[in-house]
Amino acid sequence: MDAHYAIETEGLEKIYRSRFRGRQIxxxxxxxxxxxxxxxxxxxxxNGAGKTTFVKMLLSAVHPTAGRAALFxxxxxxxxxxxxxxxxxxxxxxPTYFTGAGMLNFYGALSGMAAVERGKRIPELLAVVGxxxxxxxxxxxxxxxxxxRLGLAQALLHRPRLLVLDEPTxxxxxxxxxxxxxxxxxxxxxxxxIFINSHLLSEVEVFCDxxxxxxxxxxxxxxxxxxxxxxxxxKLVAVQATDEVRRxxxxxxxxxxxxxxxxxxxxSDRGELNRVIDILRQSGALIESVTATVSTxxxxxxxxxxxxxxxxxxxxxxxxx
Amino acid sequence: MSDLVTLPxxxxxxxxxxxxxxxxxxxxxxxxxxxxxxxxxLFFLFILKIDVVDGAISLLGxxxxxxxxxxxxxxxxxxxxxxxxxxxxxxxxxxxFASAGLMPSVLEPGRVGLLLSKPITRPVxxxxxxLGNLLIVSANVCYLILSIWIIIGIKTGMWDPAFLLSxxxxxxxxxxxxxxxxxxGVVFESAPVAVMVAAAxxxxxxxxxxxxxxxxxxxxxxxxxLWTWLYWASPKVWDLGRAMMNLISDRSAExxxxxxxxxxxxIVVLAAAIQIFRKRDY
Numbered sequence: 001m002d003a004h005y006a007i008e009t010e011g012l013e014k015i016y017r018s019r020f021r022g023r024q025i026x027x028x029x030x031x032x033x034x035x036x037x038x039x040x041x042x043x044x045x046x047n048g049a050g051k052t053t054f055v056k057m058l059l060s061a062v063h064p065t066a067g068r069a070a071l072f073x074x075x076x077x078x079x080x081x082x083x084x085x086x087x088x089x090x091x092x093x094x095p096t097y098f099t100g101a102g103m104l105n106f107y108g109a110l111s112g113m114a115a116v117e118r119g120k121r122i123p124e125l126l127a128v129v130g131x132x133x134x135x136x137x138x139x140x141x142x143x144x145x146x147x148x149r150l151g152l153a154q155a156l157l158h159r160p161r162l163l164v165l166d167e168p169t170x171x172x173x174x175x176x177x178x179x180x181x182x183x184x185x186x187x188x189x190x191x192x193x194i195f196i197n198s199h200l201l202s203e204v205e206v207f208c209d210x211x212x213x214x215x216x217x218x219x220x221x222x223x224x225x226x227x228x229x230x231x232x233x234x235k236l237v238a239v240q241a242t243d244e245v246r247r248x249x250x251x252x253x254x255x256x257x258x259x260x261x262x263x264x265x266x267x268s269d270r271g272e273l274n275r276v277i278d279i280l281r282q283s284g285a286l287i288e289s290v291t292a293t294v295s296t297x298x299x300x301x302x303x304x305x306x307x308x309x310x311x312x313x314x315x316x317x318x319x320x321x
Numbered sequence: 322m323s324d325l326v327t328l329p330x331x332x333x334x335x336x337x338x339x340x341x342x343x344x345x346x347x348x349x350x351x352x353x354x355x356x357x358x359x360x361x362x363l364f365f366l367f368i369l370k371i372d373v374v375d376g377a378i379s380l381l382g383x384x385x386x387x388x389x390x391x392x393x394x395x396x397x398x399x400x401x402x403x404x405x406x407x408x409x410x411x412x413x414x415x416x417x418f419a420s421a422g423l424m425p426s427v428l429e430p431g432r433v434g435l436l437l438s439k440p441i442t443r444p445v446x447x448x449x450x451x452l453g454n455l456l457i458v459s460a461n462v463c464y465l466i467l468s469i470w471i472i473i474g475i476k477t478g479m480w481d482p483a484f485l486l487s488x489x490x491x492x493x494x495x496x497x498x499x500x501x502x503x504x505x506g507v508v509f510e511s512a513p514v515a516v517m518v519a520a521a522x523x524x525x526x527x528x529x530x531x532x533x534x535x536x537x538x539x540x541x542x543x544x545x546x547l548w549t550w551l552y553w554a555s556p557k558v559w560d561l562g563r564a565m566m567n568l569i570s571d572r573s574a575e576x577x578x579x580x581x582x583x584x585x586x587x588i589v590v591l592a593a594a595i596q597i598f599r600k601r602d603y
Contacts, residue, residue: 102343
């Protein structure tokens with residue numbers, strides 16, 4: 001395993017076995033991924049795709065059934081591998097008997113920080129996440145957004161080299177999201193690797209450099225966002241089309257839907273567009289509109305998870321920072 | 322940053338112990354335990370003057386002779402031993418009841434995941450919780466027994482240090498039962514089940530301790546062996562209580578065998594809990 005990668009997994013697999021019925025659920029399958037140090041990486045997937053299981057395997061809360069995982073070249077099963085990691089879990093439940101500062105003090109101690117260091121860092125971090133006035137207030141009085149920001153402060157307290165955020169803005173109002181985003185933006189020049197596990201595609205698209213999409217436990221796609229969304233195309237709408245026309249168009253492009261006599265189709269390039277226009281003219285269908293389209297991360301995600309594009313095989317994809 | 326790497330392990334354990342203390346303080350059950358102890362202390366403060374000392378003295382009616390003094394001393398030792406037994410049973414059961422929730426709470430989803438993401442091993446996490454729990458109960462047991470010892474001492478003028486043996490006996494038995502509570506907490510993540518099992522063990526120890534009489538009643542060899550095996554394999558809450566009482570009243574008792582076999586039981590159960598905790602997915 002290479003120490004230049006913040007995260008490196010090889011053939012990672014997790015099968016959950018039911019204790020009594022012996023039923024098996026394959027949550028993650030043969031997942032190989034490399035995240036170089038210093039990148040902002042987004043992990044996408046539908047609910048139940050295996051994202052959280054993958055993150056938990058990285059942090060040793062879940063034991064892999066097969067394969068290997070490493071953090072900065074060190075086996076993820078070793079406690080020391082987690083020392084440079086800051087983690088904000090999804091649906092966290094911070095003990096409500098703590099005050100904000102008390103909670104940071106406790107998790108800071110568990111991260112291996114000395115008391116003097118904690119004493120300096122806690123007020124700093126509370127200020128960074130906008131909770132300076134709330135440090136001595138018990139957590140049970142915090143709103144969801146405040147808890148999320150406190151959780152982020154907890155993850156940042158020991159100056160981690162890798163920040164793993166599981167749904168960091170889930171349930172947070174727009175103002176809170178902005179504060180979290182601002183905090184993360186302030187880290188951009190520090191060289192911290194940020195690994196965000198989220199289903200909020202727009203946020204990942206704005207913030208991350210690279211993404212991986214997990215579908216049914218497998219790595220379906222991985223790459224730079226700007227490459228993935230670069231694919232321009234054309235959308236064509238025609239009327240007076242028949243099912244025979246749709247079938248002919250489907251030979252050129254898989255994306256062709258017919259409702260009543262209205263045909264909608266998406267082409268990836270000009271060549272496809274012209275071939276489809278030829279078919280429509282020959283069949284007597286009437287072209288209503290042709291629109292140039294730009295792909296978004298959401299389009300990429302939906303195409304990938306619905307299997308409408310070729311899916312990258314689950315193999316190591318080496319990426320550059 | 323260099324001190325982050327070289328921080329001694331006890332710093333982490335101390336944080337876990339302190340966290341357990343803090344959580345216990347936030348639970349009404351621990352305040353109830355402390356309150357009941359205080360209530361008991363106040364109760365002894367008022368009851369003792371009427372019944373134990375004055376009662377014993379007036380019963381004997383011969384305070385000036387050495388013989389009567391010896392009798393009085395014996396009665397006070399006996400009273401001490403009965404009080405110690407009461408505190409032993411009371412203190413142990415209430416402590417188990419108050420502690421049972423501390424293990425499942427730390428295993429709640431959303432809490433355990435964050436703890437496991439820290440650079441600590443799972444056994445350290447579990448042992449930190451165990452130690453914190455043990456220390457807080459020890460503090461309460463010391464408060465209760467020391468207070469009552471002082472009250473009895475002031476009232477009778479007889480300061481019997483043997484009474485204080487009830488502190489290590491109570492804490493020891495609680496520690497053994499806490500191993501069971503931790504085990505049940507890890508396996509079932511349920512406080513009520515942990516209380517039930519610990520209470521059942523306390524009760525069963527009293528039944529198994531009658532092996533001298535029961536073995537004579539059992540007809541088959543294997544049933545006698547099974548009873549004897551169960552007796553030695555289980556924690557001896559009853560026998561240790563009796564041994565403690567005898568040590569206080571008669572200054573001698575067979576306590577070593579029940580103590581080490583109970584300790585072995587606790588160690589095995591705690592080791593099993595640690596092993597299961599290490600293998601679990603959260």
